[in-house]
Amino acid sequence: MEEWVGLKWHDYVTRQAMGEFPEYAVHLKDEARTLGVLFRAMGGDPALSLVTAEPRHFQIRRKFLQKLAGTHRKFELAWRDEESLRLPDRLALFPSRKVNRELYLWLAALASLGEINHHSWLKGNQAMVQQLLERWPGLEPMYQRLVKHTLRWRPEPESLRGSEAEREAAIRQALIHPGSVDDLPDALTDPWPVVLWLYPVLGRGKLKGQIIGDDNTMSKSGGLAKKRKRRRAERVDAFDKDQGLMLFRLESLFSWSEFIPIDRAGDDSEEEDADAVADDMDMISVSQDRREASSAIKFDLDLPSEENDDLHLGPGIHLPEWDWRRQDYREKFCCLQPLLSKDAVPSPLPEHLNRSAQTLRRQFSALKPLRQWERRQLEGEELDLDACLERMVQHKRGIGEVDQKLFRQCKQNQRDLACLVLTDISLSTDTYINNHQRVIDIARDGLQLLSEALTASRDPFALFAFSSRRRDHIRFHHIKSFEEQYNDTTRGRIQALEPGYYTRMGAAIRQSIKLLQARPEHQKILLLLTDGKPNDLDLYEGRYGVEDTRMAVQEAHKAGLTPFCVTIDEEANEYLPYVFGSSNFVVIKDPTQLPGQLPKLYMNLTR
Template sequence: MEEWVGFKWHEYITRHAMGEFPEHAIQLKDEARTLGVLFRALGGDPALSLVVAEPRHFRTRRRFLQKLAGTHKKFELAWRDEQSLRLPDRLALFPSKHLNRDLYLWLAALAAQGECTEEDWLTGNQAMVQTLLGRWPGLEPVYQRLVRNSLQWRPDPTTLPDAESRREKAIRQALIHPGSVDTLPEADSDPWPVIIWLYPTMTPGKLTAQVIGDDNMSSKPGGLEKKRKRRRAERVDAFDKDQGLMLFRLESLFSWSEFIPVDRAGDDTEEEDADAVADDMDMISVSSDRRESSSAIKFDLDLPSEENDDLHLGPGIHLPEWDWRSQGYREKFCCLQPMLSKDSVPSPLPDHLSRSAMRLRRQFSALKPLRQWERRQIEGEELDLDACMEREVQHRRGIGEIDQKLFRRCKQNQRDLACLILADISMSTDTYINNNQRVIDITRDGLQLLSEALQASRDPFALFAFSSRRRDHIRFHHIKAFDEPYNDVSRGRIQALEPGYYTRMGAAIRQATRLLQGRHEHQKILLLLTDGKPNDLDLYEGRYGVEDTRMAVQEAHKAGLTPFCVTIDDDASEYLPYVFGSNNFVVIKDPVQLPLQLPKLYMNLPR
């Protein structure tokens, strides 16, 4: 009973202290597509993702009810950096859904003008507001409505001490008349947040290299990336396991934190609620102490010894890499190593694929080149009897000009097309999608069935696979070249593929582009099979990896190739439209169907 009364009391106090209108709340996930389109239409960087903003701490002057409820210490505010645009997860500040939606639209439009820093937060926001209203005067009524309602949400200057009152008046004047305030008067506490302005980029705490989550970038127009929070972090020597979760002190009743020993080196932890606890924590403490997980096995991804590794084909190929920060190439930055499986043995087609392969061979055999006779040629393999008889008739009738095209020749009607299939075999393909099948198993089956189909159509094709471990070791596995027959040797190499390492996708695409450029066919298709985003250990993650891959795809287009991506990644629609284009990729929702879907996709690609 006491617990129920306490819960209801807390619910009542919090609801009145928040000062929000939950019945008029607008969720970011519902407006994500519209906001993404608006942001890019007004000139925003198309590579930025739309992500939920993390709460910021403010040391503001709070009313008694807010102190009692423990609210208004953290605020979700809009900001952007070089990788993402971050907006509040939910808006319920105004007593109208229309106004709350307008606030989302305004923040997205303002963010399209740029970002602000700690030094120019006041003047920068005013300048961006002036620029936005100057370019798009139709937003003026929206801005005025938001200013009027946000001023009602702010504290009354007459109730504040002198210094804070002068500062609040300056902020109000900057909102009503943008560009009229150059400096902000100083005060002891933080100013009440300005909800219609952008804020500087949030920086991690002491441990800047440890960013919890948020390492993936979304580039889908209007897409909303999954909610990942960044938190301040600190490094500690070790956790004292003998100390309880909370020391009972009177001053700790309203503020306390706890240590949860989450094992970073393993995937599992004994704390079932570790995710929920971490979601509520503002400071993540990281320790190198391994006493709590001494029984766990820590795997290392170091490369195997040379005698246990696959065969290296040559010294390696140096390739450039695109650095989007400097907007230039790093010449000879990557080393791609062609490799050949040492453990592969010639193998027939697996029994479980025989029936599907037989059906595909029948379908694709209709695409085989057909022999056709071309009549009435000046030169040819044999005489065209009809043309000869017509000439004789013309000669006897005394017609002056006689047709000299008296031969016929046989021409093979070929499909002028070549395809290079590039498969991602990084460590993520070792994931099980059902009880007994891994992603790599499905990839192997897909390569085998597609190869059987292409063999029947007689289209020239090549097979390669790739993985990577940093820029100096990109593994490019040779399965079948264009000039090699597809036989049991190639089938054995496919079956010998094993997952490992990471996905430096840009270098693999560049090498595949070079191989395809050597073909004489009119249409050249680069078909990429993958299960996730480009990533590697040395900064090749997030926007860097996506931008390099996108540049490699653009290079392939300029070379006259047709790059196409087939993936089973559920989140692919967030970044693949930016990398490959909206019509040059497909997401297979059911990974088990990949082997059967690949030949169908290939048949439609030339169209």
């Protein structure tokens, strides 16, 4: 009973202290699509992801009830960096759902103008507000409504003392008349957060967030992706599991609920509620404990020795990479190594694929070249009777110029296209689907069935796979070239594919472009199969990897190729529209359907 009363009292005090209006709350996940469209329509960077903002700590002067409830120490405020626009996960500051939603719209519009740094927070925000209202005068009524409600939410200057009151009055003036305040008076506490303004980048390191979607770099469903929140951390001494609950110092008992022994090298922790507990923690303590390190290591990402590695086909190929920060290429920045599996053994088509393969061969055989007669030729295998009759009629009528094309010739009607299939075999393909089949197994089956279909249609095709470990070792596995026949040797190479390393897509795509450009066919298709976002151990992650891949795809378009991506990544809608375009990719929601869907996608793509 006492615990129940305590919980009710805590909920009541917290609700009274927060000063919010939960019944009028607006959530970012519901507004993500609209905000994404608005942000880009007003000139914002289309490569930015929409992400929930991490709470910032403020030392403001709080009321007694706020101190009692422990609230108003952290605030989610809007800001942006090179990779993302960060907005509060939920807004319930004002007693109107419409005004709370307008706050989201205003922040997205303001962020479209650029970033804010620490040195120009006050002047920069005022200047951006002026610029936005000058460019889009229709936003003026909405801004005035937001200012009116914001001033009611903020503390009155009369309730503060000395320099704090002067500072609050100056902020109010800056909100009402943007550009009228040059500086703020110094005070011992932080100023009350200004929810209508952008804030500088939080911290110096790379930040991860909770990604929201819309129709470009955000998910079309508008749903939430996996949470990746940023936490403060401290290093502590190793935790002795044998001590039990009674630690050496009695006062440590008060922090026991905030300590979790995290095994950094393993992914099979028995703490079922670890994610929920960590989500509520402000600081995570990390300790080093090497006593059981050898038993926790699951794999080794070091490259294999030369005698145990696949066969190297040449010394390596140096390729450029696009650096979006410099807006220029880094020439000869990557080294791509063509490889041929030495463990591959010629093998027939797996038995479980025989039935599907027979169906596909029958369907795709209708696409193979057909022999057709071409009439009215100057030379050919047979006389064209219709042309001969017309010539006799013209001769009897005395027509001077007589048609000399009296033959017909049988020619083969060719499908003038070539396809290169590029498969991602990074370490993420070792993941199990439904606890019984790995992604790499599904990808192998898909390659086998697609190859059977393309062989039946007689379309020239090549198969390659890739993975990477930093820029100086990009593994490009040779499975089948355009000149090779598809046979048991090729099937054995497909079955020998194993997952490993990372996903440096840009270099693999550029090498595929070179191979396709050498083909004489008119239509050239680059079909990419992947299960995740571009990434690698070095700087090739986040926006850097996405931008390089996007530039490689643009190079493919300029070369006259048709790049198309097939993925099973659930979060692909966050970045693939930006990389490949809205109509040049497809997401297979059920990975087990990939083998059957892949030939159908190819048929639709080449029809």
